[in-house]
Amino acid sequence: MRHCFGVDIGGTTVKIGFFAQDGTLIDKWEIKSRTENGGENILPDITKSLNDYLTEKNLDKKRMMGIGVGIPGPVNKQGIVQQTANLGWGYKNIKAEFEELSGMKVRVENDANVAALGEMWKGGGDGYGNLVLITLGTGVGGGILVGGEAVVGEHGGGGEIGHMQVNPYEKEVCGCGRRGCLEQYASATGIARLTRRRLEKDDSPSTLRGGEISAKTVFDAMKEGDVVATEVVEEFGSYLGKAIETIAVIIDPHIVVIGGGVSKAGEILLDYVKKNFRKEAFFANKELKFSLAKLGNDAGIYGAAKLFIN
Amino acid sequence: MRHCFGVDIGGTTVKIGFFAQDGTLIDKWEIKSRTENGGENILPDITKSLNDYLTEKNLDKKRMMGIGVGIPGPVNKQGIVQQTANLGWGYKNIKAEFEELSGMKVRVENDANVAALGEMWKGGGDGYGNLVLITLGTGVGGGILVGGEAVVGEHGGGGEIGHMQVNPYEKEVCGCGRRGCLEQYASATGIARLTRRRLEKDDSPSTLRGGEISAKTVFDAMKEGDVVATEVVEEFGSYLGKAIETIAVIIDPHIVVIGGGVSKAGEILLDYVKKNFRKEAFFANKELKFSLAKLGNDAGIYGAAKLFIN
Incomplete structure (x- = not known):
């Protein structure tokens, strides 16, 4: 051996x-x-x-x-x-x-x-060689495999899916200097930002008011039935679902694996992403599979x- | 031999x-x-x-x-x-x-x-193995090469870039049943549709009024300085440029080759696409090359x- x-x-x-x-x-x-x-x-x-x-x-x-x-x-x-x-x-x-x-x-x-x-081999990717890993952490990262090989890209920029522009009307600036990047909505900091923005909009009651606002507290509040938190998770799912829909028409992967700290919210997170993806997916991509990452660090x-x- | x-x-x-x-x-x-x-x-x-x-x-x-x-x-x-x-x-x-x-x-x-x-080998792709061919014809088609190999996709749906959603606010329906697909703006029929829509909006003078409206007549009018036609080409370039920007953050190609009947408009078409692409491209993709397809049929x-x- x-x-x-x-x-x-x-x-x-x-x-x-x-x-x-x-x-x-x-x-x-x-x-x-x-x-x-x-x-x-x-x-x-x-x-x-x-x-x-x-x-x-x-x-x-x-x-x-x-x-x-x-x-x-x-x-x-x-x-x-x-x-x-x-x-x-x-x-x-x-x-x-x-x-x-x-x-x-x-x-x-x-x-x-x-x-x-790693996820393809021993984790949530179940051996599928056409795989997209989306990592929802402080930022949004991505790794793309086609036929089991990483898409490195010509300038090493393959899989930079955190910087797909998903909202042409965004006013705040992303870390990359552009506006409306996926990272502004689907990262841990993005979810906190969406939440603060939603709380400021009106006086709707929410257990999130006055407390710590993070991806974890938002998903926890949503699981307890908090209406504002549920709206935020829906918005998060809508942006991420749309981004995956776009990735799918371009490279048509077998499976999307979602990892990073935010994914600790569990299967309920996948539910919101899948629902939003399927709402408008192109017919050839309807069978796309979803999974949570399993290997963590x-x-x-x-x-x-x-x-x-x- | x-x-x-x-x-x-x-x-x-x-x-x-x-x-x-x-x-x-x-x-x-x-x-x-x-x-x-x-x-x-x-x-x-x-x-x-x-x-x-x-x-x-x-x-x-x-x-x-x-x-x-x-x-x-x-x-x-x-x-x-x-x-x-x-x-x-x-x-x-x-x-x-x-x-x-x-x-x-x-x-x-x-x-x-x-x-x-074919374009990679003997055409506008100059031997670059990380290549995206975008065909602007009656519809919008695409072929994606990574490392010289086609991205077929898990369900044969790789490179369906005509069905990237580039306008979430579109009201008319695409042939695929969804709304806001690239094909609705960048195909020959899409350009004619944009033109009719623009002409109906107000009474701006244009040599296109009353005549045949096609991708060819629109690009010809633009070359003659027609203001309405120029606005339409700008809009076409904006949608196509944005779509290419999204493709670039996902797979980071070396070159984008544009072919199909619409590409007969020539280098001026590339100018509008490049200008709109570069306006907001992610830093890693700024060096992306553009070329017209050379092999035709x-x-x-x-x-x-x-x-x-x-």
Whole structure:
């Protein structure tokens, strides 16, 4: 039995998984991401952690299949990034540098794409190779697989579905400088924004008034029957459903998997998205499946390992 | 030198090309599409035409690489269609039937996808494997290539970009039964519809009043400085530019190639589309290239042949 590492590099922590060739996750751990000084310590820190592990387990580096890596930013087919703001990196040939440091083979992809690979392989994607992962967190991220391969895009910008424009009449500005992006309605911050906007509109009673407003409190209030919260979730579902409808006419996926912190609201969230999607979907896409992500924070290490496992 | 056929089956004619292995088009011709009786004669008619050609040229069928085929409808990876209305076909295993009839290898794809392959290979796509072909004809069709391969989609519905919803406030119904589809604004019929709507709005003078209204007359009037026609072209460019912006954040292509009858308006059409695209494009997509299709009605036979030529 041979093995590989799956490494998911984030702005705060690096998640590391040690996998058997058959896809079994044997061990996992985290180290800190030292992003200071242009992130110069990140790859050496990971290398030390992997070497320590191999030494401790008395494993031969030459028998390792390689290291799959997920990166929080656009990365091209050669494993080169132009800039990865969250890690402090400017131009960097990650693949070449990390192979040199570690003495193992390295494959690198964008973190949203490896998360999509992970969900396809071991999570909510049930093996479907035509898959869209939508991550509803602080922002809205996306990973798109066609025939089991990530759609990286020509400039590393594939799957940037948080920046689909879904409302031409929006007045507030998105983080990207444009207006009406999906992220302004379907992220955790977007749902809070919709809620504040709705509460300011009139005096309708709501348990949300005066309390903390977050995606969690809104979904919780909706589950308790709060009318204002239900209206907000309906609006959220309408924007996300429409965005998925547009994705569907373009690439016609088999399944849409929804993950990220907001997806902890559970099946009820899917209900609102599906209802709004089906209301106006193109006939060829009516059979599109929906699922919640299942791997949580482990999607990245699974997907990174999958870069080496067939 | 070996050879292959590229066959583009349409509802009126079947276009056939005979290609050398190096991609040279040696001969091309057309036969009628006999769609009566469930289209039962179409494949036998093509087979006879190919056999006659091989006999006349004294070529050995065993030396042929195969027959690439484009079909006007969704077709799955196995070369099976559920229904191809324009040809009279219901369920049909085209690949198996045509291989049996012809004694040659057969590969089948959707006609929009093979046209995209053709433009990538020998047309306006300049060899770029991440390409979107948008065909502005009676309707709006699309073919999407990622890494040089067509995005067929799970239900054969990939690239149905004529049915992206670009106007949530549209009142008239699209052919698909929904409202606000790109096809309602960017097809030849869509441009005529926009023009009639604009002319009815007020009494602004226009050379288009009282005459024939078509995509051609509108673009011609715009080139002559007609203000109403210019407004219509601007509106057309705004809808198409926005749709391309959305496609770009999803799959981040290298180039968008615009073809179909409407594209005969020439470079000025691209100017209006590019201007509207760039106005609001996501930063990662600003470098997207645009081109006019170059192969016209031959895109299908080139792309079909490409299914056998590396």
